[in-house]
Amino acid sequence: MADVVIGLDLGTGGVRAIAVDLQGKPIAQTTRSYPLLTPQPGWTEQNPADWVAASLEALSDLTQKLNGHSATALGLSGQMHGMVPLDADGKVIRAAILWNDQRTGTAVDAIETAIGRQELIQRTGNPAITGFQLPKVVWLQTAEPQAYDRLQQILLPKDYLGYVLTGEAVTEPSDASGTGCLNLARQWDADILNALEIDVGLFPAVVESTAIAGRLKSEIASRTGLPAGLPVVAGGGDNAAAAIGLGISSSHLNRGSLSIGTSGVIFVPCDRPVPDPEGRVHLFCHADGGYHLLGVTLAAGGALRWYKDTFASKLAFTDLMEMAERSLPGARGVLFLPHLAGERSPYLDPDTRGAWVNLSLAHTQADLVRAVLEGVAFSLRTAMEIVSEITPVHQLLATGGGARSNTWLRILADILQAELMAPSSEEGAAYGAAILAMVGVGAHPDLEAAFEILPQDNKVVQPQANPAYEAAFKRYSLLYEALKAVR
Template structure:
């Protein structure tokens, strides 16, 4: 009987569960979806019960597909920044606001009024950001005081799933970094930040290492999933950190990062020491391997392409839209797209930015709209990397996310950032990283560095589109004209 570890990634659109053998090969994988709630403009929420039901169903199906493979441990990953507010009995108080929720503008202003921005960045690596969990708590205190009065625990999405699976409250540094109150030097909650905001420290769970066992699978859930009772559950990592582990990205080897074209777009750069951007234009988080990493995030990447597909051309296969875009010259013949469909993170940190096509003419068709969108996302990532480069210069990027299946889009990213972009031979994601994070606890590797090094996937380069010419300066000119310097 061969042995496997399991990884569960609680994403925005659904949950993915995978089983990996000791060579990192996928033995089985299952996905299950759940709805996204948008009760008001700028609000995005999900019901944590939907996560749990989907995860249990996915694990049950995964167990049925394992055959004679024996699971040894389960690791967790998930979307960052969401707020799961629990009462004293561990019950969910309200739907969970998500990472791309923008209701917290006033809460961000409150944080910056109480804590100087430079001090907050020096302590936590980040300025106050609308999507982070900490402003969500202040919003809850102001907007729904009756609910806030009931809050006894504030958990991140994957940590809530871990609590349901084990009955134990815990988090780990890579995900906790995105709360907005983790001191990066101590890798624990910053008491001074929380005191300034009048929030009790025990609202937040204990911080364990990403590869630590935080509990064991409850007997009732073992029966529901078919997994062994007492199966060790490992803390895991936030989705970007876990995906970095799956791609072999290590803070011991800075210089090789990643670019993700998922719902959001992310440039990931490992660091050995916590070195923030003094202005907080990009994020500094703990990495799941014990080091650190910078993140440049554009909120609408493949999400923008999905929006175009569903709202403008739902009857057309996505492959057709991409083929049409591929027939359009670099620069989209003067058409520029600003991809701010949900506001923007790096480097603008402005939830009020909005998307637009600029320069439309009678000569432009559907292919130009798609091509300009692909280029606009690439240029927004280039804006973020321009801030990151002095702090964490990179030589190459490994590609991940659904949008990374497009050679055209990856070539545009390579051309815009001026970096080699490489596609992995397999498509590892956050769920795979969660399973790798569980391997030391399973005894399949002596420690996490050995697992990351031993399971790093092979890659092949994607030819860069170097003919973008004046398109990036035009993108910047359009941004400045509409929004001012940034």
């Protein structure tokens, strides 16, 4: 039977493993879930032991589905920004603090006092942000000094899993650039860490995303059915890996992606590191050796799910979309601010909150639902406008659950004024990790060659100008500051 590569994506809700043949065809896949811990309001944690158990179960299950196919490599992807602290024996000191944790406001202030916001942006592409890894380390210094005293290694989630699988502690630029202390030259910034009295030696070596990070340990092989010594490729952070799986690279500019999952993400590659001077959108390394800009709204599909769970629990999402069609562009004047979990782009404000505005007795549930869909699109447009000032973007590959709705896809295309393409198949970050693994073991000479095997048939939605959206966006743009004043 033909060879396959495996991609493993360590997400927030669970792990997904996929086997892909060397022509890019998925052969088998499986998922396992694990709990999210919220010990205090605004805190989010997970137990890395749960990640390991779920990942080994998923790999074991996948191996049994290979039907004689031989695995030749494993590529990694995962949720970004999390902190996994290890002691001298490689044991986890405390629960991992996740990307959406908001406890680090004081730590962010301390970092920007020690280094300066503008210098941080010039060095790393980003200001200090509550979700990033570096503020978590500073928080650990002050809030849990006994744990910090035991600290010998700091890893990102997928890199911790790689460490368990291979015994090697490494990272790669696409994930590491979301820590807050990797400079734009793709190395740990010793000046930043020295200013914070953090030992640069706590961080792992940085290798390329297609590099072999290590080889599968024999005890892991026996538990999963995979061959001992299997190459494990460093891979990429979830957004970068998902972009690789869509063929989005720094060598093909003006084309990015739009993901509508729990959060909403605009991903646009660029061939040189030009940060937004105000740090309103992220600048990260891409897994292909280039860079990318990232605009994030924290509650996209999450805002619609909140609406469904709170006000329409007996309705399906398809019912809500049909209901939104009964309203009009501009939701008959209703505006929705989707800041239900704080907001990233462009405000970097963990304390901002959501709202409906302009409600009247004449409005219906259809108007409220449509306002939610439009509010998410308006939020993404604020990020899109900043990205477009740095690098033009005319076409976005639309992915995630929200992009499966023709209604939402049309709203997004018209509000963003960008051509949207919905891929015929979407396998996500695990698939991108598999593509990186193919290049890592030489199945394809480089990523450009690997992109040739990706499916090309897409549904295209062309943007249509709509004065109702333009008028609504002008009013929407005033909401953040107006509501900030009454917090």
